[in-house]
Amino acid sequence: xxxxxxxxxxxxxxxxxxxxxxxxxxxxxxxxxxxxxxxxxxxxxxxxxxxxxxxxxxxxxxxxxxxxxxxxxxxxxxxxxxxxxxxxxxxxxxxxxxxxxxxxxxxxxxxxxxxxxxxxxxxxxxxxxxxxxxxxxxxxxxxxxxxxxxxxxxxxxxxxxxxxxxxxxxxxxxxxxxxxxxxxxxxxxxxxxxxxxxxxxxxxxxxxxxxxxxxxxxxxxxxxxxxxxxxxxxxxxxxxxxxxxxxxxxxxxxxxxxxxxxxxxxxxxxxxxxxxxxxxxxxxxxxxxxxxxxxxxxxxxxxxxxxxxxxxxxxxxxxxxxxxxxxxxxxxxxxxxxxxxxxxxxxxxxxxxxxxxxxxxxxxxxxxxxxxxxxxxxxxxxxxxxxxxxxxxxxxxxxxxxxxxxxxxxxxxxxxxxxxxxxxxxxxxxxxxxxxxxxxxxxxxxxxxxxxxxxxxxxxxxxxxxxxxxxxxxxxxxxxxxxxxxxxxxxxxxxxxxxxxxxxxxxxxxxxxxxxxxxxxxxxxxxxxxxxxxxxxxxxxxxxxxxxxxxxxxxxxxxxxxxxxxxxxxxxxxxxxxxxxxxxxxxxxxxxxxxxxxxxxxxxxxxxxxxxxxxxxxxxxxxxxxxxxxxxxxxxxxxxxxxxxxxxxxxxxxxxxxxxxxxxxxxxxxxxxxxxxxxxxxxxxxxxxxxxxxxxxxxxxxxxxxxxxxxxxxxxxxxxxxxxxxxxxxxxxxxxxxxxxxxxxxxxxxxxxxxxxxxxxxxxxxxxxxxxxxxxxxxxxxxxxxxxxxxxxxxxxxxxxxxxxxxxxxxxxxxxxxxxxxxxxxxxxxxxxxxxxxxxxxxxxxxxxxxxxxxxxxxxxxxxxxxxxxxxxxxxxxxxxxxxxxxxxxxxxxxxxxxxxxxxxxxxxxxxxxxxxxxxxxxxxxxxxxxxxxxxxxxxxxxxxxxxxxxxxxxxxxxxxxxxxxxxxxx
Ligand SMILES: *[C@@H]1O[C@H](CO)[C@@H](O)[C@H](O)[C@H]1NC(C)=O
Ligand SMILES: *[C@@H]1O[C@H](CO)[C@@H](O)[C@H](O)[C@H]1NC(C)=O
Ligand SMILES: *[C@@H]1O[C@H](CO)[C@@H](O)[C@H](O)[C@H]1NC(C)=O
Numbered sequence: 001x002x003x004x005x006x007x008x009x010x011x012x013x014x015x016x017x018x019x020x021x022x023x024x025x026x027x028x029x030x031x032x033x034x035x036x037x038x039x040x041x042x043x044x045x046x047x048x049x050x051x052x053x054x055x056x057x058x059x060x061x062x063x064x065x066x067x068x069x070x071x072x073x074x075x076x077x078x079x080x081x082x083x084x085x086x087x088x089x090x091x092x093x094x095x096x097x098x099x100x101x102x103x104x105x106x107x108x109x110x111x112x113x114x115x116x117x118x119x120x121x122x123x124x125x126x127x128x129x130x131x132x133x134x135x136x137x138x139x140x141x142x143x144x145x146x147x148x149x150x151x152x153x154x155x156x157x158x159x160x161x162x163x164x165x166x167x168x169x170x171x172x173x174x175x176x177x178x179x180x181x182x183x184x185x186x187x188x189x190x191x192x193x194x195x196x197x198x199x200x201x202x203x204x205x206x207x208x209x210x211x212x213x214x215x216x217x218x219x220x221x222x223x224x225x226x227x228x229x230x231x232x233x234x235x236x237x238x239x240x241x242x243x244x245x246x247x248x249x250x251x252x253x254x255x256x257x258x259x260x261x262x263x264x265x266x267x268x269x270x271x272x273x274x275x276x277x278x279x280x281x282x283x284x285x286x287x288x289x290x291x292x293x294x295x296x297x298x299x300x301x302x303x304x305x306x307x308x309x310x311x312x313x314x315x316x317x318x319x320x321x322x323x324x325x326x327x328x329x330x331x332x333x334x335x336x337x338x339x340x341x342x343x344x345x346x347x348x349x350x351x352x353x354x355x356x357x358x359x360x361x362x363x364x365x366x367x368x369x370x371x372x373x374x375x376x377x378x379x380x381x382x383x384x385x386x387x388x389x390x391x392x393x394x395x396x397x398x399x400x401x402x403x404x405x406x407x408x409x410x411x412x413x414x415x416x417x418x419x420x421x422x423x424x425x426x427x428x429x430x431x432x433x434x435x436x437x438x439x440x441x442x443x444x445x446x447x448x449x450x451x452x453x454x455x456x457x458x459x460x461x462x463x464x465x466x467x468x469x470x471x472x473x474x475x476x477x478x479x480x481x482x483x484x485x486x487x488x489x490x491x492x493x494x495x496x497x498x499x500x501x502x503x504x505x506x507x508x509x510x511x512x513x514x515x516x517x518x519x520x521x522x523x524x525x526x527x528x529x530x531x532x533x534x535x536x537x538x539x540x541x542x543x544x545x546x547x548x549x550x551x552x553x554x555x556x557x558x559x560x561x562x563x564x565x566x567x568x569x570x571x572x573x574x575x576x577x578x579x580x581x582x583x584x585x586x587x588x589x590x591x592x593x594x595x596x597x598x599x600x601x602x603x604x605x606x607x608x609x610x611x612x613x614x615x616x617x618x619x620x621x622x623x624x625x626x627x628x629x630x631x632x633x634x635x636x637x638x639x640x641x642x643x644x645x646x647x648x649x650x651x652x653x654x655x656x657x658x659x660x661x662x663x664x665x666x667x668x669x670x671x672x673x674x675x676x677x678x679x680x681x682x683x684x685x686x687x688x689x690x691x692x693x694x695x696x697x698x699x700x701x702x703x704x705x706x707x708x709x710x711x712x713x714x715x716x717x718x719x720x721x722x723x724x725x726x727x728x729x730x731x732x733x734x735x736x737x738x739x740x741x742x743x744x745x746x747x748x749x750x751x752x753x754x755x756x757x758x759x760x761x762x763x764x765x766x767x768x769x770x771x772x773x774x775x776x777x778x779x780x781x782x783x784x785x786x787x788x789x790x791x792x793x794x795x796x797x798x799x800x801x802x803x804x805x806x807x808x809x810x811x812x813x814x815x816x817x818x819x820x821x822x823x824x825x826x827x828x829x830x831x832x833x834x835x836x837x838x839x840x841x842x843x844x845x846x847x848x849x850x851x852x853x854x855x856x857x858x859x860x861x862x863x864x865x866x867x868x869x870x871x872x873x874x875x876x877x878x879x880x881x882x883x884x885x886x887x888x889x890x891x892x893x894x895x896x897x898x899x900x901x902x903x904x905x906x907x908x909x910x911x912x913x914x915x916x917x918x919x920x921x922x923x924x925x926x927x928x929x930x931x932x933x934x935x936x937x938x939x940x941x942x943x944x945x946x947x948x949x950x951x952x953x954x955x956x957x958x959x960x961x962x963x964x965x966x967x968x969x970x971x
Contacts, residue, residue, distance in 0.1 A: 089247065090132070093124040096245050097195070100255040103241075104284075105302070107227050107261060110206040110215055116242050118198045121152050127189035129198065132239035132246035133175070133182040134212070139243065140201040141173040144184060148196045156193030168196065182243055200243050210374045212240030218370035220304075221330055228303035230369055230385060232378045235417060238295035248413050248420075249512045251292040259284045260302045267326065267365045268300040269293070269382045290381070291360065292510050297410045299380025301326075301367050308332050308340070315345045321359055323348075327368035331388060335368065338394045347400040350434045351407065356502040357509070360411050366391075377402050381410035396438045400431035412508035414515075421474065422515040425481035426501070429489075432482075445755045446704050449486060450670065452479040453635055454708065456551065457678065461574035465549045477546065483638040484545045488522065488538065490605040490636045491591045492531045500525035500538075519543075536612070541589040544613060545638075550580075552588045553679070554611070554632070555642040560625035567592060567631070568616045572640055574682040577957050587613040591637055594619065597627035597654065600663050605636055628654060633668045640675040648676065648689045655696035666702050673697075674708040681715060683961060687968045697736055701743070703755045709736075710762050716969075717769075722882035722923055723962065725970045730770040737763045738772065761801075768805040779805040780814070787817050793824045796833060803837070807844035815841065815850045819857075823865045838870060843877035848887040851878065855891045860898060871909060875916040882920075889917040893933055900940070907943045914944035918951040922958035923966075930955060 097119040105112040120129065129146075133139060146168045169187040176183065190196070206215045210232045217227045231241065239246045260266045262281045270288040278284050308325040309332075325340055344366060352359060361382045368391040377398075378385040384402045404427040414420040432448050435441070441448065459465050459476055466473040489497040504513070504521030519539035526532035545551075553572035558565040569590055571583045591607035611617050622629055628650035631641045643651075651672055654660040661669070673693055680690035697709065713733055720726050741763040744756065768775040779802035786798050806814050818841050825834040845851055858866040858874060878884030892899060892913065903910040918930045934941075934948050941948055 090130055090245055091126075091128075093126045094120050094122055094129055096250055096252050097121055098253045098255065099242075099244065101242055102257045102284075104259045104282075105206060105213065105229055107206075107215065107229060107264075107302070111203065112206055112213065112241075113201070113203045114242055115199070115201050116244070118200075118244070119149070120196050120198055121155065122190050122192055122194040122196075123155065125189050125192050127186040129184040129186070131182045131184075131243045132180055132236070133202075133243040134180045134237075134240040135175070136204060137240060137243065138203040139173075139175070139182060140203075143201050144170060144173060145199040146170060146184070146186070146196055148190075148194060150195045151191075152193045152195050156191060180239055202242060204240070210372060212237040216369070216371050218328065220328070226304055228301065228305070228369070230301045230303070230367075230372070230378070231299045231380070232374055232385075233298050233380070234296045234376075234378065236296065238298055244295050246295045248294040248296060248417070249415050251294050251413060251510065251512065253292055254290045254298060255287075256290070256300075257284050257286045258300055258302070264302050264304055266300055266302045267367065267383055269298065269380055270361075271363055293381050293410060294413050297379065297381040299378055299383050299385070301365075301369065301383065301385060303367075303369075305367065305369075306332070308335055310341050315349060317349060318345055318359075320362065321348075322363040323366070324363070325366045325368070325391075327388070327391070328370060331368060331392070334392055338392060340366075340391065343394075343396055343399050344403070346438055347396055347403050347434055350437055351400065351403055351430065354430065354433070354498060354501075355407055355505050356498075357407065357505060359406065360509070361406075364406070368392075379405040379409060381406060395443055396435040397431050397443055400434040401427055404430045404434075407505065411510065412505055413512045415512040419513065419515050421478050421481060422518055424478045425485055426518070428478065428482045429485045445753075446666070447707075449483060449635070450667070450704060450707065453483060453638055454674070454711075456480055456483065456638060457572070457640065457674075458574075460549060460551045461572050461678075461682070463573070463575050463577075463580065473549075480551075480638065481542075481546055484542055487545075487591065487637045488542070491593075491607050492522065492526050492538075493529070493606075496525050496529045496531050497522065499529075536610075541610075544587070544589045548586060548588075550586055551639050552586070552590060553640045553642060553684070554590060554592075555684070556629070556631050556647065557644045558622065558629070558647055560646070563622045563624070564618055564620050565622055565629070566616060566618055567611065569611055570615075572682075574678060576683070576961060578683075587615065588639075589613055590639065591632075592617070592619065593632060593636055595630040595633045595668075596623045597629070597650070598623045602633055602665055602668070605634075626650070630664075630668060630672070633671070634665065635667055635671050640678060641671075642675065642679050642684055645686065645689055648685075649692060652689075652692040652695060655693075656699075658699070661696065661699065666704050669696075669700070669702070670705045670708060673705060677708070677712040677716075680965075681712070681719075683964070687965050688971070691732075691969075694736065698739060701740070703759045706740070706759060706762075710766060713766055718881070719922060719958075720962070720966060720969065722886065722921065722926060723966050725966050726882075728970060733766060733770040734772055737767050737770070741767055741772075765801070768801075769808070771809060776805050776809045778802070780810055783810070783814060787814070792817075792821060793826055795829070796821070796837075800836065804840050804844040807840050807850070808846055812847075812849060815845065816853075819854070823863070825865075835873070838873060839877050842874040843880050843884065846883050848883055848890070851884060851887040852891060855888065859891075859902060860895060862902065868906070868909060872912055875912045879916045879920050885916055885920045886926075888913070889929060889933075892917045896937065896940075910942065911944045911947055914941065914947050915951070918948050919954065921951075921955045923955075923962045924959050927952070927955045927959055 100117040103114045147166050171187050172185045174183040213231050220226045236246050259282050268287045269290050272285045273288050275285045305326040306329045365383045367385045368388045369385050372387050379402050414423045500522035522538040550571045552569045554569050571586045590611040676690040676693040679685040680687045744760040782802045783806045857863045878888045
């Protein structure tokens with residue numbers, strides 16, 4: 001692990017750090033970003049990352065800086081992923097027919113040499129050959145040879161039969177400074193249809209970063225260091241290993257030979273055909289010619305990893321295919337326990353059956369590579385390379401995902417990287433289906449697709465989606481596409497959907513495709529099966545969802561007398577103000593699937609009708625006035641649904657009966673609850689109705705239904721924190737959660753299901769926050785152990801979960817004890833423990849005394865044990881609750897002069913103080929306080945003048961919400 005410290009980083013660049021971290025590790029969520037910020041500070045970012053990723057981070061910071069300084073409002077539109085591969089495209093005048101490559105790596109010296117022969121065809125007359133070649137690849141330019149070997153008569157009929165000299169004169173060879181390209185200029189232009197052989201010798205270094213060809217090592221059983229060589233070519237690192245046409249659309253055969261030390265084995269895309277001894281204990285393996293493939297699926301591993309014996313499973317349907325798993329011998333017994341062969345074979349069979357196409361290769365090697373550090377496994381064709389930890393996870397999903405890429409990706413390839421999101425979405429959808437088929441969804445605990453769905457609802461309903469983390473944009477687009485595929489699978493029918501994909505696939509094998517090809521294939525099948533009107537295309541439906549960074553909400557107003565309902569769609573906005581431009585023009589193709597109380601057929605997923613990008617439709621033949629209807633059950637389409645009050649109340653009553661909870665399936669129960677609360681939060685539904693929808697939770701025990709509840713308690717709790725209603729809200733939360741918590745009982749052993757453990761821990765956390773007595777007492781008993789310890793600074797015996805309740809509800813003495821632990825914190829202990837304590841000291845208390853004490857010590861007394869970073873951290877924690885920011889506001893007002901002096905020349909701190917002390921109020925009272933300060937100190941805010949002005953604007957908006965909703969919530 002390496003640590004990167006970036007000092008005095010302009011605040012505006014923070015999102016790019018997260019982009020980088022997200023892109024590289026997929027682990028940066030909003031929360032972990034906050035953690036990073038809080039552990040470090042706003043200006044000093046510490047990231048623990050492997051070395052090469054450090055470089056990438058810096059690169060992204062630079063890109064970020066460039067776009068930030070250009071003041072592009074919504075920031076880099078090309079995602080981080082795409083900007084990294086926003087290659088200059090090759091001209092396309094010359095195309096490769098095949099590559100013959102001879103590679104001679106020297107493991108000890110970390111160098112390699114090689115020779116490549118490329119057969120080229122002139123699609124257009126030109127005197128210039130452009131190839132990709134990374135700058136660190138040394139090319140023997142004077143030795144480059146080009147000779148004509150013929151004419152391709154299908155391209156150009158050469159009637160003159162003119163004789164070219166066989167050898168073609170090269171005028172000049174250029175390496176381009178700004179592009180990883182090699183340009184060979186010829187004396188004369190060659191004719192269209194010319195076929196020639198280009199021969200290039202090259203040398204390079206083997207690096208230790210997981211890019212191109214790299215070297216890694218691991219200690220063997222006896223502790224001795226073992227090396228290996230491996231490759232990672234996605235998206236465009238092949239050019240680091242050999243000059244080539246490094247774009248996915250050039251799919252041609254490779255004829256490859258690779259040298260290795262005698263006692264190593266090389267695994268390549270294809271099996272070894274023959275081996276010859278060469279000098280110095282080295283052997284050269286000649287591999288079978290590959291099928292036509294793109295450079296990014298080229299790959300090999302040279303190692304002393306051992307073949308895992310097959311003990312578990314062998315399916316007769318896979319006789320012809322040789323599957324082999326390689327790993328360190330020490331890992332073998334653990335891998336055996338995860339039934340790795342069985343997982344691979346079952347997943348493979350399932351995908352093969354689904355796509356209706358055999359696995360295209362005769363062998364598949366799967367490698368668990370030690371100390372391998374990429375975001376994603378290397379999906380070389382016929383050779384999948386995982387991190388060891390990924391292989392050890394007992395997961396079908398991870399296996400299935402890479403297997404799907406063997407068909408979709410390697411066999412049928414996205415034309416360009418911008419088309420790859422559809423590929424990724426199909427892979428995500430199919431692997432989830434496969435995992436659910438094979439283990440009943442146990443791996444996801446039923447959470448697919450809810451987890452991605454809720455995050456999409458959340459992100460796309462913001463005023464500025466993806467404004468904080470631009471790198472997530474591609475991810476969310478992929479997730480949304482995945483949900484659109486799920487919707488199509490339901491609405492067109494699984495059969496039609498599968499047949500459509502199969503057709504698409506057969507049509508594109510060994511070729512490349514565009515996103516539209518997928519939609520076209522589905523459209524054809526849907527028309528054939530009568531699942532779609534002749535004038536409608538799947539492409540029109542899909543793009544109405546994929547091309548917008550928004551999702552719709554549908555509202556259903558029933559006419560109980562006429563037994564009809566009016567359905568209208570509009571963009572779903574949750575954060576206020578709802579001032580998104582052009583929202584009237586945003587319309588979607590929305591499938592309307594309804595369930596009625598008199599006909600509860602949840603298996604019927606055929607739409608009653610589609611809202612064809614129109615604002616309103618009417619549906620007829622609804623049940624009588626005492627029966628509810630449900631639109632979009634089971635989250636078939638990714639959109640929330642609102643109803644008139646009467647229908648909501650019918651639903652609420654029904655859910656409170658035991659029969660109701662049984663007949664309405666879990667995703668639909670979760671949806672009704674989720675939609676009601678979120679629509680109320682968005683101001684589209686009365687809170688009275690939303691709260692009525694939670695009455696059934698008293699008896700609800702399914703964790704999937706509980707999931708959205710915790711988020712909403714958090715959001716609404718924060719929002720009404722400052723009002724008098726908050727006390728009642730806490731009582732309400734306790735009433736709702738106590739039966740659940742008590743029924744879950746004490747912690748189970750290690751065999752307890754994960755969902756149960758999580759549900760208990762969540763309900764406990766929220767109960768504690770809401771002041772549940774038993775929880776506070778338990779926490780205080782635990783905390784006392786620390787207070788009575790003879791040397792409390794040597795370590796903290798209290799589990800983290802107990803600390804916040806004590807600081808929140810406990811005595812001043814208990815809190816003060818915590819404060820002294822921070823002040824006396826020994827430098828030898830882990831600093832993140834100190835950070836955690838400080839965070840909780842500032843963020844948890846309800847009482848302003850505790851917070852004032854902290855502010856006095858750190859700001860007025862400038863106690864030397866607290867750094868500027870600590871103060872930033874304190875501010876950020878205080879913004880989380882009304883006692884925090886209100887106390888900070890009062891502190892600012894009472895000590896204005898003193899603070900101004902202390903913060904002279906500390907603009908960042910000053911700005912952060914003003915922003916926290918004024919920005920988070922949500923009521924009229926808060927508005928008046930801030931306004932008064934603004935008027936009283938007019939002209940004294942300095943750099944923070946615009947901050948307080950913005951605060952006033954925001955509070956006004958939030959006040960409107962509070963005025964409307966607080967009385968209802970209270971009632
Ligand atoms: C490479 O392509 C050329 C021209 O298309 C062909 O003549 C040759 O046989 C190919 N080589 C191999 C090994 O397939
Ligand atoms: C493999 O061969 C190299 C030299 O060719 C030697 O140094 C090394 O000890 C050998 N390793 C094993 C495990 O035989
Ligand atoms: C794997 O099988 C081979 C042949 O059956 C045997 O010689 C070898 O010892 C086995 N290896 C392990 C690790 O069980």
